[in-house]
Amino acid sequence: MPFIGYARVSTDDQSTTAQAEDLRAAGCARVHQEQASGGDRTRPVLNRLFETLRPGDTLVVVRLDRLARSLSHLLEVIEGLEAKGVHFKSLRDPVDTSSPQGKFTLQVLGAAAELERALIRERTLVGLKSARAKGRIGGNPGLRSKDPSALRKVQAARDEALFRRLEESAQDWVPEVRRLRPDLPWEDVVRIINARLPSGARQWSRERLIRAAKRYVREGFLESHVLERARRREPDDRLMTIVAAIAGSAPDITLQQIADRLEAMRERTPRGRAKWSVSSVKMLLDRAKTQGLIPAERPE
Incomplete structure (x- = not known):
């Protein structure tokens, strides 16, 4: 399980050296370093790092605030990593999505974020009700x-x-x-x-x-x-690409589940039928494998 580190500081007069040393000591073979505000959502080093991460990798930071400044942003980033099959670990915080305890901590953080949003909504409604009771005109x-x-x-x-x-x-x-x-x-x-x-x-x-x-x-x-404009495809190539896309989104999905998904999408078979058979799915998957659109080994 490769560990890839990310270190960040906010200003030019700060250094990522201490973070990089901690990350390497934790087993990170590579450490990506950046000078950018934590509130900046367009960090080029971090964005390029995300593109290079592969399933099974673990993104490691020294503290959670090195990755994001808001709880909602942090959860969004971690969910994006999980969608790619990438784990996340913070050295100073009890968050490690490769472990049950770390996942539980993440669920608690998500619940805290939802509670925070609910409290804000409640305070806003109470304030508006109080203002109306005092005869103040609403609005700005x-x-x-x-x-x-x-x-x-x-x-x-x-x-x-x-x-x-x-x-x-x-x-x-x-x-x-x-x-x-x-x-x-x-x-x-x-x-x-x-x-x-x-x-x-x-x-x-x-x-x-x-x-x-x-x-x-x-x-x-x-x-x-x-x-960009979508590339034109022949009908059979389009079906093959759709089947490959469904298979690629869930590595453990079965042929029957792919068939069910296609029917839910109201996608017609190559012969124009509404009901998909496992053999039709397998034919398109085999073509996709031949063209390198998906890995060769998949569950049947």
Whole structure:
């Protein structure tokens, strides 16, 4: 299990030397070092590091605040790592996603983040109710007068709220967009993502997914090539790519489960039928293996 270290400082007059020494002592063969603010979501060294991580790797930091400054951002990053099959470990904190205890700690952090959001909502509602009871007019005076500065602040707050909602759902769509675009058109990517969502979850539309991807590209969390025009494919090649995408998203998925997923997506078989057989899935998987789209060994 390769350990890869990440060390960060905020200013030029600080040094990553001490962090790098601790990480190497912990078994990190490679240590990536960066000078950037913890609140900066477009850290180039960290983003390039994420692209090089492979299943089975473990990303190691000295402290949690070296990776992220907010709890929501930290959880988003760790969920993205887990989607890639990469573990995470902090030397100074009890977080190690390769161990049951570390995963439990992560669940506690997630519950704390949700509690924090609930308390903020509750305090906001209580404050509004109290203001109405005292006869105060709701709303921002600057907005009522259409003050440009107030309008910019409100727009920034709405933009931040939208980004927080994207963070909460990132584990559902970011890994798939990163893997599948631009090899597949947005319509197919949307159907693959929606087929994996739990019952009752909000479904993605093509337009909403594209807006989310554009936002993440601007923030540096997705590469710009995901927004390129999808490559044209013959019908059989398209089906093969979709089957390979489903298989690649879940290494332990069986042929029957892939068939069920295709039916949930309302995808027709190569012969135009609604019902998928295991043999049809296997035929497309074999072609995908021949073309190197997925590993050669998979469970049947």
